[in-house]
Amino acid sequence: MQLLPTDFLQKSVSLPVFDVRSPAEYAHAHIPQAHNLPLFENEERAAVGTCYKIHGQDAAVRLGLQIVGPKLASFVQQADTLAPQREVLMYCWRGGMRSGSMAWLLRTAGFKVCTLAGGYKAYRTHLLAAFDQPHTIVILGGKTGSGKTDILRQLAANGEQVIDLEALAHHKGSSYGGIGQAPQPSTEQFENLLYQQWAALDPSRRVWIEDESRKIGTCLLPGGLWQQMQTAKLIHLQLPKSVRIARLVREYACLPEAELLAATTRLQKRLGGQHYQAAVKALAQKDYATVADITLTYYDKAYLHGLAQRSPENLFTLEVKEDNPEKIARKLMENIF
Numbered sequence: 001m002q003l004l005p006t007d008f009l010q011k012s013v014s015l016p017v018f019d020v021r022s023p024a025e026y027a028h029a030h031i032p033q034a035h036n037l038p039l040f041e042n043e044e045r046a047a048v049g050t051c052y053k054i055h056g057q058d059a060a061v062r063l064g065l066q067i068v069g070p071k072l073a074s075f076v077q078q079a080d081t082l083a084p085q086r087e088v089l090m091y092c093w094r095g096g097m098r099s100g101s102m103a104w105l106l107r108t109a110g111f112k113v114c115t116l117a118g119g120y121k122a123y124r125t126h127l128l129a130a131f132d133q134p135h136t137i138v139i140l141g142g143k144t145g146s147g148k149t150d151i152l153r154q155l156a157a158n159g160e161q162v163i164d165l166e167a168l169a170h171h172k173g174s175s176y177g178g179i180g181q182a183p184q185p186s187t188e189q190f191e192n193l194l195y196q197q198w199a200a201l202d203p204s205r206r207v208w209i210e211d212e213s214r215k216i217g218t219c220l221l222p223g224g225l226w227q228q229m230q231t232a233k234l235i236h237l238q239l240p241k242s243v244r245i246a247r248l249v250r251e252y253a254c255l256p257e258a259e260l261l262a263a264t265t266r267l268q269k270r271l272g273g274q275h276y277q278a279a280v281k282a283l284a285q286k287d288y289a290t291v292a293d294i295t296l297t298y299y300d301k302a303y304l305h306g307l308a309q310r311s312p313e314n315l316f317t318l319e320v321k322e323d324n325p326e327k328i329a330r331k332l333m334e335n336i337f
Helices: 005-011 023-028 043-054 057-082 097-108 119-130 148-156 165-170 187-198 225-228 241-252 256-264 273-284 290-309 325-334
Strands: 017-019 087-091 112-116 137-142 161-163 209-211 233-238 315-319
Touching: 005 017, 005 087, 005 119, 017 043, 043 057, 087 097, 087 119, 097 112, 097 119, 112 119, 119 187, 119 225, 137 148, 137 225, 148 209, 148 290, 148 325, 161 187, 165 209, 187 209, 241 290, 256 273, 256 290, 273 290
Parallel strands: 017 087, 087 112, 137 209, 137 233, 161 209, 233 315
Antiparallel strands: none
């Protein structure tokens, strides 16, 4: 039985999902909850593809059978372990021969199997279209060091709908944003993870998202969501620079000095030679407040430039004096902007 993406994803909440593409395809991007049960390993898939191009489909199928034959029992054993209830969902790239072959094997072994019509490619088409569906988005803005991520967490704790883009991208957006983070996913996998949260939103309620550039580290926001963010209401938090510097010192002073230096060096052209040298000297002296002060000169200008591109009717300012995410979250929820 084949399922369209909507039905497939609904069932995936309660059933194991098998991605039967190669390990390399899976590592690049996959449906987030899927287990990799590859019909072919990377080298095997390449060999079958080459055979197809040179000798045609029949020869490629025969080679595939030779490769897969000795592994049939292993596939069933793995499926038994991952799906003891013996009902699974499955997909390959286009919903063709690979998922069809594995589905046949598992059905023969007593499993109930549903495959994804159109495969992973159809899932991706469905996913990207979903970001065009309108939601009431509220953008939480503010200069670097305003504590926006902690405020988002407080909003979520208070029952608000929140998408933390930086958590999904494993990056805080700045030159320093990757320090201490897990490796970033591919843009494609970032979109897959983002869609998982986007699809779970209640469209009748607002969703809070931090003000970001379209590119977060190496991850790129999907076009549909980016367009909605550009026209959404933005609340600009205005905190004193001294308060923001204190937060940045708390967050970054504990990180490896070599990585802080590398991140500062990446800003050399933007800071200018004199400011860059002063920042490097301060870093060597562990004067992290001065480093933050110097780099904020650049980041504040860049942020205000972006802010100026927004429509004034969608821009609101909330002035706060202290770094208190819980109190700021309450103010945001209480005020009607």
